[in-house]
Amino acid sequence: MPANSADIPYLASLLDGLAQYFPLSLPIVIALILLAAATSALSAAVGVGGGTLLIMIMAQLMPATALIPVHGMVQLGSNGGRMAMTWRHIDMRRLLAFLPGVALGALVAAWVLIRLPEGVLELSIALFVLFTCWGPPLPKRALSRTGTLIAGAITTFLSSLIGASGPLVASFIKQGGGERHTKVATFAACMVAQHLTKAFIFGMAGFLFHEWLPLIVLMIGAGLIGTRLGLRFLDRVSNRHFDGLFKWALSLLALRLAWLGSVSLISH
Template sequence: MLASPADIPYLASLLEGLAQYFPLSLSIVCTLLLLALLTSAMSAAVGVGGGTLLIMFMAQLMPAAALIPVHGMVQLGSNGGRMAMTWRHIDMRRLLAFLPGVALGALVAAWVLIRLPEGVLELSIALFVLFTCWGPALPKRALSRTGTLIAGAITTFLSNLIGASGPLVASFIKQGGGERHAKVATFAACMVAQHLTKAFIFGMAGFLFQEWLPLIVLMIGAGLIGTRLGLRFLDRVSNRHFDGLFKWALSLLALRLAWLGSASLISH
């Protein structure tokens, strides 16, 4: 039922009252909620890409200082929901090998700042992702327990610097084989571990999470709805078709990173 003209002052005061709980305008908040839903659905359905796409949009809508910590907490909730919905499919052997590397990478990120020429990081990630998608399979040593630990450390370190290391983690998960549900579930569990470190690192750095908590909670809720929608698609697609979608989604993200990296290097 549409609101009558008499309701307009009431609706205006309601919106004004809600606005005080957010550090951004209500129009931006609504946009972010929609993006959280759509990108979570993408990650659940295709296995990757939602987090990277979300941070790209968030970078245009919110302060840079809040971008990585807020995105990290939203992705923690989104991936946590996906992990809870698919926990039976998690490859525990790979996850347990990944976790020590997460702790190591987080410790290094908390104490070390590395300044690379702008664009080099994006190009490096893009080339690695494209290689794992279209090049020869990684040697078995790279997929061993030690190799998985190293991958966990490097990707966690990068995650705390650039915000979204999802394509890098996903490309490593892809090389390990397995059916589609196992890939989605294991990827979600690995990302939960990585994003959890951001609460510690940015909290220690003095970021005030409580100012952004209402927005974070609402975006997590929207992400859980998107995850449920995406998993319905995942149940209907075959392993062969999922692998194709997964590979192309990774490749498109990598090409965009390569474009951004090249543009940064050329402009400098």
């Protein structure tokens, strides 16, 4: 049924009214909400990749100054929902060893500003992820409580610099073994801890979260829906098939980082 011509000014007024609550245009807001649902479904189904894909696209649609803090809060909600839905499968021993490292990495990130030559960071992460996927297993010492604490500190610090440390954390979780639900749940819990620190770090730096709050809330809500859909797929796939998907998803993300790092090094 076609809209009455009298309704058009009302609709335009309604859209203008909604637009005032967002720092971006409504088409971009809608695109980001749908994207949050899709990427959350990806992370829940395959174990990794959603956060990295999300920040790649967000970087094309929003100001650079808001990218990492807004992405961090959206990922906090998405991973928090996934953690709540899978909490029975969390490897608490590994998580408790990871948490002190998160606190240490966050403190360093809050007070120390460091910038390696462009490309070095991306290439280093890519090489490590590819090594953990296709190389020999990490030594037991690297997977010990101390090794896990160090991994938590390093990845939390890097997360504040590049925004998405998911592939690095996931590659470490992968080496720890366990079935598919354990990997997804433990990874989500570790990422919740990391993204919580961003609220502190960027709040201390003066970022105005309230200006972006409506968008963040809507993206988190969409992410919860996507997580539920992705977990349905996870329930149906076998551990063997999941491990293959997990490894290839990590490898593709690592190759993308390697490409970006190489381009940055060559161009500078």
